[in-house]
Amino acid sequence: MDVALSWDRKDSVARSADEVRPDLEQVFRDSYRRVVAVAARVLGSRDEAEDVAQEVFLTFGRSGVPAGEALPWLSVAAAHTALNHIRTGKRRAGREEAAHPRDATVPDVAEAVVAREERRRVRAALSRLPRKQAVALVLRHSGLSYTEVAAALDVSPGSVGTIVRRAESALRKELNRHAPSE
Amino acid sequence: MRHPSEGVLRRLVDEPAGVTDTDREHVADCPACRDGLADARRDAEFAANALYAEADVNPDVAWLTFADKSVHSAARARTYRRWATKRTPLVAGLAALVLLAGAGTAAATDWLQIFRTEKIAPVPVRQADLMAIPDLSSWGDVEITERPKIHPVAGRAAAEKETGLALPDVTELPRGVTGDPQYQAGQRITATFTFRAGKVRAFAADAPPMPAGLDGSKFRLTAGPGAAAVWSSNQGVPSLIVARAVAPTAYSTGVPFATARDYLLSLSGLPAEVANQLRSFSADGRTLPLHVMPEKLTSKPADVNGRPATVLSSTDQVLAAVVWVDDGRVTLVAGSLSPGEVLTVARGLK
Numbered sequence: 001m002d003v004a005l006s007w008d009r010k011d012s013v014a015r016s017a018d019e020v021r022p023d024l025e026q027v028f029r030d031s032y033r034r035v036v037a038v039a040a041r042v043l044g045s046r047d048e049a050e051d052v053a054q055e056v057f058l059t060f061g062r063s064g065v066p067a068g069e070a071l072p073w074l075s076v077a078a079a080h081t082a083l084n085h086i087r088t089g090k091r092r093a094g095r096e097e098a099a100h101p102r103d104a105t106v107p108d109v110a111e112a113v114v115a116r117e118e119r120r121r122v123r124a125a126l127s128r129l130p131r132k133q134a135v136a137l138v139l140r141h142s143g144l145s146y147t148e149v150a151a152a153l154d155v156s157p158g159s160v161g162t163i164v165r166r167a168e169s170a171l172r173k174e175l176n177r178h179a180p181s182e
Numbered sequence: 183m184r185h186p187s188e189g190v191l192r193r194l195v196d197e198p199a200g201v202t203d204t205d206r207e208h209v210a211d212c213p214a215c216r217d218g219l220a221d222a223r224r225d226a227e228f229a230a231n232a233l234y235a236e237a238d239v240n241p242d243v244a245w246l247t248f249a250d251k252s253v254h255s256a257a258r259a260r261t262y263r264r265w266a267t268k269r270t271p272l273v274a275g276l277a278a279l280v281l282l283a284g285a286g287t288a289a290a291t292d293w294l295q296i297f298r299t300e301k302i303a304p305v306p307v308r309q310a311d312l313m314a315i316p317d318l319s320s321w322g323d324v325e326i327t328e329r330p331k332i333h334p335v336a337g338r339a340a341a342e343k344e345t346g347l348a349l350p351d352v353t354e355l356p357r358g359v360t361g362d363p364q365y366q367a368g369q370r371i372t373a374t375f376t377f378r379a380g381k382v383r384a385f386a387a388d389a390p391p392m393p394a395g396l397d398g399s400k401f402r403l404t405a406g407p408g409a410a411a412v413w414s415s416n417q418g419v420p421s422l423i424v425a426r427a428v429a430p431t432a433y434s435t436g437v438p439f440a441t442a443r444d445y446l447l448s449l450s451g452l453p454a455e456v457a458n459q460l461r462s463f464s465a466d467g468r469t470l471p472l473h474v475m476p477e478k479l480t481s482k483p484a485d486v487n488g489r490p491a492t493v494l495s496s497t498d499q500v501l502a503a504v505v506w507v508d509d510g511r512v513t514l515v516a517g518s519l520s521p522g523e524v525l526t527v528a529r530g531l532k
Binding site for chain 1: 187188189190191192193197200222225226228229230232233234235236237238239241242244245247248249319
């Protein structure tokens with residue numbers, strides 16, 4: 001892990017491999033949409049985001065994270081896991097290419113190719129941002145409040161705006177710098 | 183006076199209530215800060231567009247997948263028992279339907295009913311085979327527009343009023359099941375699957391040719407609503423559940439269901455004998471194949487007051503269920519009971 005953030009605390013894993021917390025189903029149902037939304041913003045793909053969500057909930061299920069802290073923990077875990085997928089090039093087997101374009105509003109092959117290339121560029125740009133900036137950016141744009149982002153990243157609420165602002169500026173510059181030539 | 187920081191300007195974009203009055207007033211009067219705010223707003227909008235992703239997901243369906251394949255085997259029995267007893271045949275039946283055709287919304291008016299569940303038949307498909315099946319989005323567009331939204335309700339009357347279904351009475355509770363039940367209701371689920379030849383070709387270059395008329399054809403499936411009475415236990419899982427739901431029904435815009443089904447099965451990579459089994463079960467458009475993983479469940483035929491039924495038992499012997507269809511309604515009795523006990527409850531329902 002690039003930075004030591006709260007979701008990756010060693011003491012958060014408190015259960016053996018065959019022991020699953022009893023509140024897992026409720027937390028899953030309450031938080032699944034948010035976790036997928038976070039991962040989808042990093043990966044640009046709902047299918048891949050759902051794979052990441054499954055991975056994150058599996059880790060959560062064996063953790064001792066209090067249920068009241070589950071949502072920020074899961075959110076930041078989803079962002080990190082998705083960013084790690086980009087970095088390692090980990091992909092779902094078999095259907096990644098087939099999954100694009102999922103969006104039925106993309107009507108033809110040319111537009112689909114452009115959309116896919118755009119997703120690739122955004123993913124690459126995100127992976128070049130400092131990890132904390134990338135995570136803060138994704139969490140904020142997934143709908144977390146400044147207070148929630150602060151709790152998830154273990155930073156002061158007053159610093160969230162600065163981190164997000166710098167991340168957005170950096171993202172724009174990264175995408176412009178690597179923009180495809182006309 | 184000092185200018186507010188770039189972080190404060192950024193927060194003004196989407197959480198102005200989190201910024202002090204002093205800073206807000208300064209920005210309103212300061213051209214430099216207004217420019218900074220405009221820059222922040224522009225970058226925020228740019229990032230929002232760049233990061234936009236479609237992420238409409240169904241936690242109920244995702245939970246089934248998660249509980250099924252991700253939880254370690256030692257804990258899986260407990261987890262599986264929890265969802266299996268809560269979900270009612272509405273969802274269990276849906277899993278089989280999704281395997282065959284997909285499901286969603288229907289604005290079209292020319293739907294032709296092609297399938298109405300009148301009986302249920304178990305189809306054993308091993309987990310490894312099931313995992314090898316790509317999801318339907320590889321072959322077309324899947325849209326789920328009505329979701330079951332299973333939720334607790336105040337009582338039996340509320341469950342029946344919401345669903346329009348009469349819940350049967352349990353004449354005698356099995357030993358160990360005590361107290362009053364809690365009631366749940368679930369709304370109808372509707373989904374549409376649209377075949378897309380382009381997606382099929384993109385997914386598998388060697389796919390067999392699509393039958394005439396199949397490209398772009400739509401299949402709508404509905405199931406539910408459903409209601410359930412749930413007796414809890416001190417283990418935190420239901421000790422008994424009696425559920426009833428409107429049986430699944432499928433509609434087509436014209437292509438015979440068998441044509442779509444056979445083509446899907448030719449693509450799925452299922453073992454040939456399983457595919458043949460699925461074809462034969464639904465050939466009459468009346469039998470709903472209920473997917474059973476032999477690693478987890480065994481099934482056997484039974485009789486509930488003259489109606490053919492299927493008894494399911496978990497291989498760890500912690501769960502048993504009996505399910506049958508009568509007059510377009512699926513009824514399920516399940517719990518942390520023996521097969522004999524659930525059958526006794528089922529046969530005693532009034």
